[in-house]
Amino acid sequence: MPARIKDVAKRAGVSVATVSRVINGGKNVSDEAKEAVKNAVDELGYSPNYIARSLVTQKNNMIGVIVPDLTASFFSVILSSIEKETSENNYNILICNIEEDLDKEIKYLNLFKEMRVDGIIVMHEKADDRIINLMNEISIPIIFCSCVVPCVNATAIIINDFKASYDATKYLIDLGHRDIAFIGGDLRDTTSGKDRYDGYRKALEDNGINFNKEYVWFSDYKMKSGYNIMEEIIKSDKAPTAIYAVSDDMAVGALNCILDNGYKVPDDFSIMGFDGGMLIDSVRPKITSMQQPIREMGSIAIKTLLEHIETGSELPSQIVLKHKLIINDSCRKL
Amino acid sequence: MPARIKDVAKRAGVSVATVSRVINGGKNVSDEAKEAVKNAVDELGYSPNYIARSLVTQKNNMIGVIVPDLTASFFSVILSSIEKETSENNYNILICNIEEDLDKEIKYLNLFKEMRVDGIIVMHEKADDRIINLMNEISIPIIFCSCVVPCVNATAIIINDFKASYDATKYLIDLGHRDIAFIGGDLRDTTSGKDRYDGYRKALEDNGINFNKEYVWFSDYKMKSGYNIMEEIIKSDKAPTAIYAVSDDMAVGALNCILDNGYKVPDDFSIMGFDGGMLIDSVRPKITSMQQPIREMGSIAIKTLLEHIETGSELPSQIVLKHKLIINDSCRKL
DNA sequence: GTGAAAGCGCTAACAG
DNA sequence: CTGTTAGCGCTTTCAC
Numbered sequence A, B: 001m002p003a004r005i006k007d008v009a010k011r012a013g014v015s016v017a018t019v020s021r022v023i024n025g026g027k028n029v030s031d032e033a034k035e036a037v038k039n040a041v042d043e044l045g046y047s048p049n050y051i052a053r054s055l056v057t058q059k060n061n062m063i064g065v066i067v068p069d070l071t072a073s074f075f076s077v078i079l080s081s082i083e084k085e086t087s088e089n090n091y092n093i094l095i096c097n098i099e100e101d102l103d104k105e106i107k108y109l110n111l112f113k114e115m116r117v118d119g120i121i122v123m124h125e126k127a128d129d130r131i132i133n134l135m136n137e138i139s140i141p142i143i144f145c146s147c148v149v150p151c152v153n154a155t156a157i158i159i160n161d162f163k164a165s166y167d168a169t170k171y172l173i174d175l176g177h178r179d180i181a182f183i184g185g186d187l188r189d190t191t192s193g194k195d196r197y198d199g200y201r202k203a204l205e206d207n208g209i210n211f212n213k214e215y216v217w218f219s220d221y222k223m224k225s226g227y228n229i230m231e232e233i234i235k236s237d238k239a240p241t242a243i244y245a246v247s248d249d250m251a252v253g254a255l256n257c258i259l260d261n262g263y264k265v266p267d268d269f270s271i272m273g274f275d276g277g278m279l280i281d282s283v284r285p286k287i288t289s290m291q292q293p294i295r296e297m298g299s300i301a302i303k304t305l306l307e308h309i310e311t312g313s314e315l316p317s318q319i320v321l322k323h324k325l326i327i328n329d330s331c332r333k334l
Numbered sequence C: 001g002t003g004a005a006a007g008c009g010c011t012a013a014c015a016g
Numbered sequence D: 001c002t003g004t005t006a007g008c009g010c011t012t013t014c015a016c
Helices: A006-012 A017-024 A031-044 A049-056 A073-089 A102-115 A129-138 A161-172 A190-206 A223-235 A248-260 A296-312 B005-012 B016-023 B031-044 B050-057 B073-088 B102-115 B131-136 B161-173 B190-206 B224-236 B248-260 B295-313
Strands: A062-067 A092-097 A119-122 A142-146 A154-159 A181-185 A217-218 A242-245 A270-274 A288-291 A319-323 A324-326 B062-067 B092-097 B119-122 B142-145 B152-160 B180-184 B217-218 B240-246 B270-273 B288-291 B318-321 B324-326
Touching: A006 A017, A006 A031, A017 A031, A049 B050, A049 B102, A062 A073, A062 A102, A073 A248, A073 A296, A073 B092, A092 A102, A092 B050, A092 B073, A092 B092, A102 A129, A102 B050, A119 A296, A142 A296, A154 A161, A154 A296, A161 A181, A161 A190, A161 A242, A161 A270, A161 A288, A161 A324, A181 A190, A181 A223, A217 A223, A223 A242, A223 A248, A242 A248, A248 A270, A270 A296, A296 A319, B005 B016, B005 B031, B016 B031, B062 B073, B062 B102, B073 B092, B073 B248, B073 B295, B092 B102, B102 B131, B119 B295, B142 B295, B152 B161, B152 B295, B161 B180, B161 B190, B161 B240, B161 B270, B161 B288, B161 B324, B180 B190, B180 B224, B180 B248, B217 B224, B224 B240, B224 B248, B240 B248, B248 B270, B295 B318
Parallel strands: A062 A092, A062 A119, A119 A142, A142 A154, A154 A319, A181 A217, A181 A242, A242 A270, A270 A288, B062 B092, B062 B119, B119 B142, B142 B152, B152 B318, B180 B217, B180 B240, B240 B270, B270 B288
Antiparallel strands: A288 A324, B288 B324
């Protein structure tokens, strides 16, 4: 069993209060006492019990993080920037991978509540009323990263998905494309699902291009889905000149499907992705993609959260970051 | 402030002990009492304080996880399988991304000790004496996943890296390659660094191929490094027919460099990767790679750990899993 | 500068 | 079946 504070006190010949003072900065302690305590700590290999301390200070320096898919590059990058920022500020993160399982999200939200975490960061693709209610009653500050949920005492870190998607589509239109297939996300997902779809449609409309329902597909952001949908597109009699997928993963899936079928990018099909993560540089041709400031989203999320926790600063309801088109080699001028 | 157990007790007209019993299974409680408590819990939105509970039960159901790079596909897959397994067993994971920073690893190891986590999973590429000493004195069970560190009370989940690397090299040799460049990891890293290098050399030796020092490069497993090293290889006057990289990421980096320089795979260069993760299927040509059972490594690590925690079962010093060559399209017969 | 003592919120004997 | 009570290990008044 690990040594306790009273063991250190006894060994150092002082009271537990003095030991506690030394451990927490050493104010108002004589140098001799300080010395004695330090020696005793070393000899006993003592380290304070975080749990007991949390109980009395009502603070545990923990941030709960909910993420839909740890293996998706987009989230893993956000996560790593969150981890970096928390670690530098002496906070720790408790990670839950929900895999689109709402029950699991609820379970973890409840756990975070029981754990009395100091804050929560949520990245997910959809939510239902149970989740929204739970978030409202939980009274722990929440930051949404790359998603929006109507909920009190929460901030959403997002880009303007509508505008970003509009700009991506417009870029293809400006290159001369009029037959642009759209591989979207889940429409229930406000930002990356619905907003990106709306941006696509509005860009078509503003440029006098008829909307063609058969060019539109919805899916789950994953590479495999992009591949499968592209297979359908190739099989169909409709032949778009450009494919716009709202995630890099789906764009790469589409790319591979095109290559596997003996077609060329961008000669036969142009491809536009979304996210602008490292994946777009790891394939050939490199993929043109609408970039979100991924690392920044994570770091701003956590900075906003920690500032709120430590200073009680007001949480803004949204922070909108800038998107940016990364032009690579997957789109050609018609 | 959240409701406490005594608030519930008062509201339900029972004692705190009864409330505690109801919360923890409800054995030995009358149905009326149970009802009253449940109602009070609902009305107050009560949830037990995890921290207080941990303090008295001396158990917090937390597993500390140390990972070198959250954004590397290899680790993110292991992590997700760890997360899945822990979540199903009502444990939670505390994640630390050390980014090859030994000081950070030490800091987190100490934190895990202070937190009294029930177990630790470590995936890292190198360690020094400070870390080994710390691990030995910490008296918390440790599982090493994909690495080995001499340390008591610990298990390593690994493949036979020497043999796997030997087999990978042998495959290239059997295809007729004799000029095989090797892009290795860090030699200080026993398994993925040294063992894989040794396997490569032994395969050459057993097949009567002279070892050529100029074909050997060491690096950090990352895609960018694979790219850079490949650039050097192309520039040099030595022209290997095959490139064997000990991570998929480096293999993909090499592939992209080859393509960017106008060469073809496998026509001009054959490429062999290591890990066999999802990355090998996301590029064209698909990469032939020596596969580790990645998800299995994570799940076996956590199963072994939890069993030890809950039953006190002996920790084996090693569990060696099977490797498997995944043959794709990046290697050709000479 | 230092120690005694009162909790933090909960569980687990121990009586009844 | 139920309540009382003694801690879990620590921090923090409050006296001295």
